[in-house]
Amino acid sequence: MKIFDSRILITLCCTLALSACSGEPDDTRPGQPVAHRRQLFKQFTRTLEPMGMVARERKDFNRSEFLASAQELQQLARQPWPYFTPDSNYPPTHAKADVWLKVGDFQQAQESFQAKTNELATMAQSGNAEQLRAAVNNVERSCKSCHKQFRNDS
Numbered sequence: 001m002k003i004f005d006s007r008i009l010i011t012l013c014c015t016l017a018l019s020a021c022s023g024e025p026d027d028t029r030p031g032q033p034v035a036h037r038r039q040l041f042k043q044f045t046r047t048l049e050p051m052g053m054v055a056r057e058r059k060d061f062n063r064s065e066f067l068a069s070a071q072e073l074q075q076l077a078r079q080p081w082p083y084f085t086p087d088s089n090y091p092p093t094h095a096k097a098d099v100w101l102k103v104g105d106f107q108q109a110q111e112s113f114q115a116k117t118n119e120l121a122t123m124a125q126s127g128n129a130e131q132l133r134a135a136v137n138n139v140e141r142s143c144k145s146c147h148k149q150f151r152n153d154s
């Protein structure tokens, strides 16, 4: 009986530690739209990071890797938006209410971002380091401009 009790205690402590760690509730709703879109945004960052490094620091970069990343980002750029369903403004989202209030503006931000990722993917085929850097910067600016309008910082 004593062993049983301490197991419960350990489980409880672990659960508390885990939720303290993320500080956020899980997305338990059907289809988990918030969790899905956040996952995709994390992939945005993962794809963009090596391209940013390459464009900034090295002229003898690996063009085929750069192209693969640019094309991956181009594909990803279409994916999070369907997960902003009408009833998906709930914790743990960091989206601002304007996503649902200014639907036209949000869509415009998506389209302009997609245009920048298309330009980057095209540029990645033959552009020089200078041009690639500019194209990566344009994409990053587009991320930031949408976040400013539609995402809460914390």
Ligand code: HEC
Pocket (backbone or CB within 6 Å): 034, 037, 038, 039, 041, 042, 044, 045, 048, 092, 093, 094, 095, 096, 099, 106, 109, 110, 113, 139, 140, 142, 143, 144, 146, 147, 150, 151
């Ligand atoms: C059209 C608007 C828009 C664009 C463009 C955009 N984002 Fe976001 N991003 C959002 C919104 C809204 C959220 C908040 C989503 C939520 O919490 O429900 C978000 C969340 C994120 C997050 C946090 C994910 C998490 O763990 O909660 C990261 C990282 C991120 N975006 C990276 C990027 C990067 C990198 C780019 C550009 C390559 C980008 N985003 C472009 C709107 C955008």
